[in-house]
Amino acid sequence: MSVGERLGTSRGARRWVVVGGAALLWVTAYELNVHLWNWLVYDVLGLAPESRLGSGIHFFFYDTVKIALLLTGIIFVVTVLRSFMSVERTRALLGGRREGLGNVLAAALGVVTPFCSCSAVPAFIGFVAAGVPVGVTMSFLIASPLVNEVAIALLLGLFGIGPTLLYVGAGLVVAIVGGVVLGRIHAERWIEPFVFETRLRGQVIDSTLGLSWDDRLQMGAEEVRSILRKIWPYLVVGIWVGAAIHGWAPQDLFARYAGASNPLAVPLAVLIGVPLYSNAAGVLPLVEALHDKGLPMGTVLAFMMAVVALSLPEMILLRRVLKPRLIATFVGVVAAGIVAVGYLFNAVLG
Amino acid sequence: MIIKVLGPGCANCVNLEKATREALVGLGADATVEKVTDYGEIAAYGIMRTPGLVVDEQVVLSGRVPTAAQVREILAALVGSSA
Numbered sequence: 095m096s097v098g099e100r101l102g103t104s105r106g107a108r109r110w111v112v113v114g115g116a117a118l119l120w121v122t123a124y125e126l127n128v129h130l131w132n133w134l135v136y137d138v139l140g141l142a143p144e145s146r147l148g149s150g151i152h153f154f155f156y157d158t159v160k161i162a163l164l165l166t167g168i169i170f171v172v173t174v175l176r177s178f179m180s181v182e183r184t185r186a187l188l189g190g191r192r193e194g195l196g197n198v199l200a201a202a203l204g205v206v207t208p209f210c211s212c213s214a215v216p217a218f219i220g221f222v223a224a225g226v227p228v229g230v231t232m233s234f235l236i237a238s239p240l241v242n243e244v245a246i247a248l249l250l251g252l253f254g255i256g257p258t259l260l261y262v263g264a265g266l267v268v269a270i271v272g273g274v275v276l277g278r279i280h281a282e283r284w285i286e287p288f289v290f291e292t293r294l295r296g297q298v299i300d301s302t303l304g305l306s307w308d309d310r311l312q313m314g315a316e317e318v319r320s321i322l323r324k325i326w327p328y329l330v331v332g333i334w335v336g337a338a339i340h341g342w343a344p345q346d347l348f349a350r351y352a353g354a355s356n357p358l359a360v361p362l363a364v365l366i367g368v369p370l371y372s373n374a375a376g377v378l379p380l381v382e383a384l385h386d387k388g389l390p391m392g393t394v395l396a397f398m399m400a401v402v403a404l405s406l407p408e409m410i411l412l413r414r415v416l417k418p419r420l421i422a423t424f425v426g427v428v429a430a431g432i433v434a435v436g437y438l439f440n441a442v443l444g
Numbered sequence: 445m446i447i448k449v450l451g452p453g454c455a456n457c458v459n460l461e462k463a464t465r466e467a468l469v470g471l472g473a474d475a476t477v478e479k480v481t482d483y484g485e486i487a488a489y490g491i492m493r494t495p496g497l498v499v500d501e502q503v504v505l506s507g508r509v510p511t512a513a514q515v516r517e518i519l520a521a522l523v524g525s526s527a
Contacts, residue, residue: 180507181492208507212454213494219487294490313508414483 109308124163131156154333160251161329165375166318168247173317176208177310181217188226188234193277196230201269204237205262211239211408218415223292228285229277236428237269240403244325245374252382260439261395268399268431275427276420284420328376336379339387349388359393360436364429367400377401391443396436403428445475445523450486450496450506457495459509464497467515473523 131152135141141148184203188196209217214235221231241262249258282290305313339348352359370377381394409421416424447464451457461477468475480486480498489498493507497515504518 185492209493212452212456213492215452215483216487216494217492219483220490220492223487288484292484292488294488 106307109311113311120163120167124160124167127159127163128156131159157252158333161248162322164247164251165244165322165325168243168250169318169321170314172243173208173314174310176206177305177313179203179207181207181209181213181220184234185221185224185226188221188230189224191227191230193227193229193274196227197233197270197273197277200226200230200233200273201237201266204234204269205241205266207234207238209238211411214408215411215414218412219289219292220294222285222289223294227277228281229273229275231273232276232281232424233269233273236272236403237266239408240269240399241265242374242402244321245378245398245402248374248378252378253385257391257395260391261399264395264435264439265399265403268403268428268435272424272427272431276424279423281420281423284417284423286415286417289415325373325375328372329379332372332376332379336383339380339383346388348384352389352393354390354440359389360396360440361433363393363397364400364433364436367397368404368425368429369406370401371405371407372401374398374402390440392436392439392441395439396432399432399435400429403432445473445519446500447475447477447519448480448498449477450480450489450491450498451494452481452483452486454494456509460495460497460515463510463512463515464519466512467519470512470516471519471523473519475519 135148135152135155136143139148139151141151143149143152184207187203188200191199218231218235221234222228246258246262249261352362356362377398381398384397385391385394404425409425412421412424447468449457449461449464451460457479461479464477468477486494486496489496489503491503491506495509496506497504497518499519499522504522505515510518
C-alpha cells in the first residue's frame with residue numbers, strides 16, 4: 095500500500111499532505127527563482143549580466159515571479175488566519191472600550207480583521223450603532239486599508255524586512271493617533287444622524303462560525319485568485335511606470351526636486367499621493383523606482399501611505415455617513431500623520 | 445418565503461443573488477427575491493460585511509459569497525422547518 099493510499103483513508107490527513115506539498119513547492123520555487131533566471135538569461139541567452147538589456151530582462155522576470163510568489167503565499171496564509179477573525183468579533187471586542195487603549199486595539203484589529211473597503215459604510219454604522227466610540231471606529235477604518243497583506247507582501251519582496259516593519263509600525267501609529275484626534279474633536283457632530291438612529295434588530299450571525307479547515311483553505315485559495323485578478327492591471331501599470339522611470343528619467347531629476355535636501359519633499363509627496371487612486375500593488379513598483387533614483391525612504395513610504403490610505407472613491411462612499419466637514423478633517427488628520435511619519439523616517443534613516 | 449439580498453450593488457452581491465436564484469430553481473421552492481441596497485437598512489440587520497442574505501427577516505449568511513449548493517442547503521433547512 096502506498097503512502098498516499100494509506101493517508102487517503104483519512105480526509106483530514108490527505109488535506110494536510112496537499113497543504114504541505116504546496117508549501118514545499120512554494121519554497122522550492124522561491125529558492126530556485128534567481129538561479130533559474132541566471133541560467134536562462136545569462137547562460138542560455140548569453141546576455142552579459144553587466145549589460146543594460148541582460149540585467150533589465152533578468153530583473154523583470156525575476157522580480158515578477160518573486161512578487162507573484164510572495165503575493166500568493168502571503169495572501170493565502172493571511173486569509174486562512176483571518177478566517178478565525180470576523181468583523182462581528184472585532185466589534186464585540188471593541189464595544190465599550192474607551193479612547194486610548196480602544197484605539198490601539200482597533201488599529202491592531204484593523205490589520206487582522208478580514209475587511210474590504212466596499213464594506214466600510216455598513217461596518218461604520220454597525221460599530222457606531224453598537225456603541226463603539228467614533229474615534230475608535232476611525233482607528234479601525236484607517237488601519238484596515240493602510241496595513242494590508244498585499245502591502246506587506248510587496249514591501250517584503252522589494253525592500254526587505256526592515257522597511258516592512260517600519261511601514262507596519264508607522265501605519266499603526268497613524269491609525270491610533272488619527273483615531274484619538276478625531277475622537278477628541280467630537281467628530282460625532284459631523285456624522286449623519288441616521289447612523290445613531292439605526293437600531294440593530296435580530297441576532298447577529300458570525301460569518302466565520304462553523305467553518306471547517308477545508309472551508310478555510312478553500313477561502314484562502316479563492317482570495318488569492320480574486321485579489322490577483324483584481325490587482326494585476328495595477329501591478330502591470332506600476333511595473334511599466336517604474337521601468338520607465340528606471341530607464342529614462344535622469345538620475346538626479348527626482349533627487350534634485352524631492353531629495354533629502356528639500357524640506358518640503360514629504361508634504362509634496364503626500365499631496366500628490368492623496369488624490370491618486372491605486373492600491374499597494376500599483377504603487378510599490380513605482381515607489382521602488384523612485385527610491386532607486388535617490389528619494390529617501392521616508393518620502394517614498396509617505397507617498398505610498400497617502401495613495402493607499404486616502405482615495406477619492408472611498409471618500410465618496412464615506413460621504414453616506416460622514417458630513418463633508420468630517421471627511422475633510424479625516425483627510426487632514428491622516429495626511430498630517432503620514433507627513434510626520436515621513437519626516438521621522440527621513441531623520442532616523444538619514 | 446421572502447428572501448432579501450443585502451448589498452450596495454458590488455460584484456459580490458450580484459453573485460450572491462445569482463447563487464440564490466439558482467438554489468431556488470434547484471429546490472423548486474417558491475420565493476420572492478428582493479434586493480436591499482440602502483446602507484442604513486443593511487446595517488440595521490446587523491450586517492457589517494456585505495453581501496448578506498436574509499430569509500423571512502432572519503439573517504442566514506453574511507460576509508461571503510457561497511456557492512449555489514451552499515445556499516440550497518441553507519434554504520432547504522428553512523423550507524423544511526417552516527413547512
